[in-house]
Amino acid sequence: MRIAVPRGALMKDTLERLDLLGIDTTEVRANDRKLLFEDAGLITMRPSDVPTYVEAGAADIGVVGKDVLAEHPERNVYELLDLGFGRCRMVFATVEGEDPAAEALRRLGIMRIATKYPNMASAYFEKTGRQVEIVEVKGSVELAPLTGMVHGIVDLTATGTTLRENGLVIREEISVATARLIANPVSYRVKAAEIDAVVEKLRAR
Numbered sequence: 001m002r003i004a005v006p007r008g009a010l011m012k013d014t015l016e017r018l019d020l021l022g023i024d025t026t027e028v029r030a031n032d033r034k035l036l037f038e039d040a041g042l043i044t045m046r047p048s049d050v051p052t053y054v055e056a057g058a059a060d061i062g063v064v065g066k067d068v069l070a071e072h073p074e075r076n077v078y079e080l081l082d083l084g085f086g087r088c089r090m091v092f093a094t095v096e097g098e099d100p101a102a103e104a105l106r107r108l109g110i111m112r113i114a115t116k117y118p119n120m121a122s123a124y125f126e127k128t129g130r131q132v133e134i135v136e137v138k139g140s141v142e143l144a145p146l147t148g149m150v151h152g153i154v155d156l157t158a159t160g161t162t163l164r165e166n167g168l169v170i171r172e173e174i175s176v177a178t179a180r181l182i183a184n185p186v187s188y189r190v191k192a193a194e195i196d197a198v199v200e201k202l203r204a205r
């Protein structure tokens with residue numbers, strides 16, 4: 001069985017869970033730039049790429065944030081388990097003081113919002129009856145409103161440090177995300193016993 005492991009914020013907890021399953025993660029821990037670990041059956045990648053590899057069957061199962069799954073509902077993967085770690089919030093934030101997004105809505109009837117999650121953000125503002133223009137950025141989303149490029153952001157926050165250090169405040173909470181175990185649908189049929197054993201061990205933890 002091959003497992004897709006996200007680098008970044010979810011990696012440490014993911015490797016700890018793999019240790020519990022009896023998978024040898026020492027080589028992964030010791031190699032910062034290596035990506036494929038054939039003996040351990042592990043591949044490591046950008047977090048947002050995990051569903052892509054799992055959907056394609058390049059990995060049988062993987063670990064990914066609920067935020068990524070919610071942004072790409074078209075991905076044909078099974079969500080098997082809420083792993084509980086990697087808890088963070090998707091929020092709408094703007095610079096502190098008078099809310100420039102509310103001001104833009106009043107004056108122009110539309111606000112500009114930067115995000116790495118265009119689908120989530122559009123759906124949220126549509127649902128709450130506000131017109132937005134989405135500006136998609138790849139990272140460091142907090143920079144966008146500080147330059148005047150946008151009126152606000154939709155982004156993840158965990159400790160709140162990044163928002164605080166950039167003078168941004170949360171205006172609305174959109175959702176909460178944790179890490180999920182996902183599976184390729186065909187793998188889940190063909191390797192059912194093996195994958196179910198993984199789910200049971202991680203659930204019992």
Ligand SMILES: Nc1ncnc2c1ncn2[C@@H]1O[C@H](COP(=O)(O)OP(=O)(O)OP(=O)(O)O)[C@@H](O)[C@H]1O
Binds near residue numbers: 007047064159179
């Ligand atoms: N403080 C946090 N900030 C952002 N995401 C977090 C945090 N804590 C946990 N997460 C979770 O970790 C996942 C990966 O976040 P991380 O910041 O490592 O990746 P990334 O650099 O945004 O990924 P990519 O480059 O693939 O877009 C997120 O999708 C989210 O579910």
Ligand SMILES: O=P(O)(O)OC[C@H]1O[C@H](OP(=O)(O)OP(=O)(O)O)[C@H](O)[C@@H]1O
Binds near residue numbers: 140157158159161162
């Ligand atoms: O509330 P905090 O604990 O400060 O964490 C939130 C920050 O962490 C993530 O960024 P990441 O480090 O993934 O960089 P990125 O913005 O370039 O994706 C997220 O996009 C926030 O910027």
